[in-house]
Amino acid sequence: MPNNKPRIAVDAMGGDFGPRMVVPGALHAAKAGQAEVILVGDQDAIAAELSRRDVKGLPISVVHASQVVEMDEKPSEAMRRKKDSSIQVACNLVRDGAADGLISAGHSGATLACAMFTIGRVPGVERPAIATFLPSERSHTVIADVGANVDCKPFHLLQFGVMASVLAKTMLGRENPVVALLSNGEEKGKGNQLAKETFDLLRASSLNFVGNIEGRDLFAGNVDVVVCDGFVGNVVIKEAEGLASSMGRVLKGELRRGFFGQIGTMLALNALKRFARLMDYTEYGGAPLMGLKGSCLICHGASNAKAMASAVRMAARFVAMEANSHLSEAVAANIDLTGPRRQAANEQR
Amino acid sequence: MPNNKPRIAVDAMGGDFGPRMVVPGALHAAKAGQAEVILVGDQDAIAAELSRRDVKGLPISVVHASQVVEMDEKPSEAMRRKKDSSIQVACNLVRDGAADGLISAGHSGATLACAMFTIGRVPGVERPAIATFLPSERSHTVIADVGANVDCKPFHLLQFGVMASVLAKTMLGRENPVVALLSNGEEKGKGNQLAKETFDLLRASSLNFVGNIEGRDLFAGNVDVVVCDGFVGNVVIKEAEGLASSMGRVLKGELRRGFFGQIGTMLALNALKRFARLMDYTEYGGAPLMGLKGSCLICHGASNAKAMASAVRMAARFVAMEANSHLSEAVAANIDLTGPRRQAANEQR
Structure with missing residues (x-):
């Protein structure tokens, strides 16, 4: 848990409109004081969007990622071939504790796959x-x-x-x-x-x-x-x-x-x-991925700036409410019923 | 095929409102000259509805059925226990060639089951x-x-x-x-x-x-x-x-x-x-049951008189267009792909 605002990594390259919608949306949330925003993606493209706006004093930072997962790529291939994609870098930030959560309006399958393998699953969740x-x-x-x-x-x-x-x-x-x-x-x-x-x-x-x-x-x-x-x-x-x-x-x-x-x-x-x-x-705002160790939300590809701002706010709430910790407890409490191993054992009887 | 208007058996007891909605709906279709209507169900209840309306010269008849399938009955049990239900009697009429098609706003599962076993399936349709x-x-x-x-x-x-x-x-x-x-x-x-x-x-x-x-x-x-x-x-x-x-x-x-x-x-x-x-x-109007030898349409339980009239009209069209005959041909033309036996053979390879 952060000692103040949740730090949300935002895939700046995601969605139908890329930085043009994502950056202003994320800035809006940062301005409203709802989160500390880490913009992840092509630093030049992000800088171009930032330069047009007054961002002085806002809790934002930029982390460069040189690649973008295209919508027609297979998640598994994207993960293998694009180690420096904005989605992968955002996942790395969460894994390493440099961010408390992430949102992406990009390839949802790739986001799920990257998050699953980079951040890992809640114990007991298959x-x-x-x-x-x-x-x-x-x-x-x-x-x-x-x-x-x-x-x-x-x-x-x-x-x-x-x-x-x-x-x-x-x-x-x-x-x-x-x-x-x-x-x-x-x-x-x-x-x-x-x-x-x-x-x-x-x-x-x-x-x-x-x-x-x-x-x-x-x-x-x-x-x-x-x-x-x-x-x-x-x-x-x-x-x-x-x-x-x-x-x-x-x-x-x-x-x-x-x-x-x-x-x-x-x-x-x-x-x-x-x-x-x-x-x-x-x-x-966004659609939470449930069952991951980190707080990850995916957004509609057609998200506009307002939707992106909502998603950042929602991710921040997800982190602040410690949703994942409650989720782990609930999964553990029902593991007798849900556990794949127990299920497999039942089937063998 | 009838030598003039299609003869449609109408389950007068079906739907949330029974004869009160079904009878006027069927009469409307008969008046419009779209079908010859056979009202199937409790003859007293039907007569009560008919007595309040001017039906002189309309192509309608009544066939008595002493039982009604309730909405919470299991189709298999209803079929076994209620041999004289309005649904079953309507199916019998189609089987025996006394009607060209039927509609029911009653228990759709029971209608499907009765029709399947009484009227039979188009060859090749599982x-x-x-x-x-x-x-x-x-x-x-x-x-x-x-x-x-x-x-x-x-x-x-x-x-x-x-x-x-x-x-x-x-x-x-x-x-x-x-x-x-x-x-x-x-x-x-x-x-x-x-x-x-x-x-x-x-x-x-x-x-x-x-x-x-x-x-x-x-x-x-x-x-x-x-x-x-x-x-x-x-x-x-x-x-x-x-x-x-x-x-x-x-x-x-x-x-x-x-x-x-x-x-x-x-x-x-x-x-x-x-x-x-x-x-x-x-x-x-109605939802056609596809793959039966007869022309059967089921209607929404909440059907009002207008919806019932539409359903009669649709059933008449179904009969007049010889939909079932075209359907049989199409099934036969794709039987190599669709035939359960061929499929089973494929799976064994």
Whole structure:
């Protein structure tokens, strides 16, 4: 733990816009006094962005990295071939204790791979997972996994639930987070093989498990945590994003045709913006990687400066709340159920 | 084939509202001349609804069924214990050639089970599937499976694609339907084990397969068919429904708080209604069961009279377009790839 503000390494080269969005976003968070920012990436590109702004006295520093992981690279190859990528250097900083956490809007697979191998996993966690804060009618719901693990076993999903429950507690302030399992029906007994077996594990766990949740109730805000595998979770969060965009485009098209008249146009566009903000999960900042020894968050590739600032703030909160330490404890407390070895032993019986 | 209008057996007892919604809906379709309607269910309850309306000269008849499958019954038990349920009797009518097709807003699992065992499967089809017409920015996209098969093998998904492609052609009039596979990334190589193996089968098929589609592109309308397993598909369609409802409730809440003022309220509510209609997949009528020898459609339990009328119309179109005959041909044309036996042989190599 730092003796004052959390030190967050920021992959300055990540995202669709690179330093142009990342640097101002990180500066914004530094200005707000939420974190000490370490910008990692091409020092000239970063310096060019910094030179255009008043940064005097701000808690920022720059660490040079000569390479960038491209979006079409395989994580394993990127790790092997680009030892000096901005992602790898940021991971090294966390590993070496020079940073308390990191964020990247770059290649999420490469970030996960680098972090996993450089920083290491929480003892007992076999599969780190990506959590996201899904907007709901009331507030936000933690959903995991949303893309790290597309083929899972029941004990993986249980562990996602255990870790996501800690996030709901530390990051959202929920006292005894309500946990549900995503399935094709509410009733016990609904689900594919994976969901059915996971149901039993969740029920046996220390979690406040309330049963299955259907797709139609994801946004009602009645639960704090939704558990699913990374294939389904990825489809779910991208569908929410896509549906909001599509609705927006449909409405805009009608406005252009004068369907609602002039006053209606303005009012409906306001409503639309509020909709979009509600459903834009990137607004909430970043998606924590759960199960790593360090505090790592990935951001949407399309993140703008504001989203990057939110992500820095969220990473700082993740560090300040000692989320990883609570997460380790929760994993240990459920290790009898989640431990891969115990699971393997069960299967052999 | 009937020598005039398709004869559609309608489960009058199905849905959240039973005869009260189903009967007027079916009458509406009969009045519009789209089908000859056979109302199946408790004759007194049906007669009570009919007595309140002018039905003289309409092509309707009633077939009594003394039992109703309740929503919490297991399909297998319902089939065994309720030989005279409205669903079973409707299936019998189709089997015996007394009806050309059937629709039910009742227990969808029981409808599928009854239809499968009473009417039988198209040769070569191992797993009948449920298709739905997902609304998109442009028109509609056929998505399957949306709930019949939660654990699938790659050749099942291929067959869903083959059958859904026929639906896109016959029901939506798409010439050479564009088929995509739902996955967690657009790039080839993305996906869980099931999706990856299905990708290769789809590419080798006679379908116009264009690759993976992500959740965010489901509503853009760039493809005609989306293939997925019934677990993911069910989550996807229910999420769309839920997100639209949640957005509606959020907006209504703001309207009530006077956020948009009096004129704005009216205009924004209009926009909201159009949103809801766009995203309410029940508006399109029913969800065809693909792979059965008869024409069977299931409807949303919450279907109102208008939705039931749409479903009758859709069933009539399904019959008139000889969708099942085209579907049989398409399945046969891809049997080398889809046939379970061939698949099993491949696995043994």
